Amino acid sequence: MEFELLTSGKKVESKVQAPSVPVPVFSAEAAHAFINARPQEVKAENSRFAPPPEIDPDNEEEAPETMVGNVKGIGGVVEMLRPKYGCYRGQRLRVIGETPVLLQFEGGKTAPRNHEGSGWKWLVTEQGPGQNAKEVEAEKKKAEEAKRQADMQVALKAREERLAKESIEKARGKESSKDEDKKKEKEKDKEKEKEKEKSKDKKEDKDKDRQKEKEKDKDKEKSKDKEKEKEKDKEKEKSKDKEKDREKDKDREREKDKEKAKDKDRSKDRSRSVKVKKDRSRSRGRDRDREKEKEKEKEKEKEKEKEKDREKEREKEKEKEKEKEREKEKEKDREKEKDSSKDKEKEKEKEKAKKKRKSSSSSSSSSSSRQKKKSKK
Secondary structure: OHHHHHHHOOOOOOOOOOOOOOOOOOOHHHHHHHHOOOOOOOOOOOOOOOOOOOOOOOOOOOOOOOOOEOOOOOOOEEEEOOOOOOOOOOOEEEEEEEOOOEEEEOOOOEEEHHHEOOOEEEEEOOOOOOOOHHHHHHHHHHHHHHHHHHHHHHHHHHHHHHHHHHHHHHHHHHHHHHHHHHHHHHHHHHHHHHHHHHHHHHHHHHHHHHHHHHHHHHHHHHHHHHHHHHHHHHHHHHHHHHHHHHHHHHHHHHHHHHHHHHHHHHHHHHOOOHHHHHHHHHHHHHHHHHHHHHHHHHHHHHHHHHHHHHHHHHHHHHHHHHHHHHHHHHHHHHHHHHHHHHHHHHHHHHHHHHHHHHHHHHHHHHHHHHHHHHHHO
16 A cells, blocks of 8 residues: 555655754855766776676686576576677576566666567576476566565655655755845846846847848848839730730731632622522531531441451451361261271172172082982982
């Protein structure tokens, strides 16, 4: 409960008494001395960016090979695969804390968790005959309890320090309130003088800025006037070009009017009435439309003829293919007829051979009967 109250930020009543240590006095001189203090040289051993220690990894005292863990987490053992994180290759360290990003080892060393397999690896042994899962869980719980106790101690120390500072500040505030008021008044007077000087400087700067802005405005107006003059020149040139184009159009219209007048004169000579002229003008447009339609129809007919020619060519090709197939079938029929004629000839030969055999057998039987008759006579 105490740990939860500490972490939640709620105030807890404590019996901590103010220490009897002399209270340090903070002043502008002390702050100036602290800010402008001469920096101290840091040794290479304690430097944050120091290279890894030069240690012989073959030495058994410096790199013990017997350190092995049973868990992947707090209480487990890690082996370094590369000389990084202030460690040498093959060094084994025990894990005493972890965050979502880092692992904390003995000796205040850390390593990122996502470097597993590339910068370090877990060393976990199989359970022996005397170990089981319950013992491993008990070890984990002990490690977590130790971590929780350590966090509680740190939080308690921080709380005690905070309360002590608050009590010291309250005691010091009562004593130095008068001095602070005087200092504040002096500082206010100084700030007022500085503000007056700053206001004067600001006014001067504003006046300078105004003059600069006026000069810039004048330059902008001049540039705008130049741009307007350029635009006017361009518009004049465009108007001249337009006038030229209009004159050209007028000349073209005049020529067209002349041509139309000539056409009208010719039409007057050919026809006597105005109605005929109108009819002819209308008929011309209709004729043109008809001619265009006729041309379109001719083009369509040509396309249809082309398509027909293509279809005829395709039909011819198909007929040729059919003729080739027919010839192949005829050849097959001829071969079949040849085979059948050969079979018939063979059958005829066989029949002839049978007849010969029968005739020879009949002749032999007749000769034997004749001999028998002769013998009887």
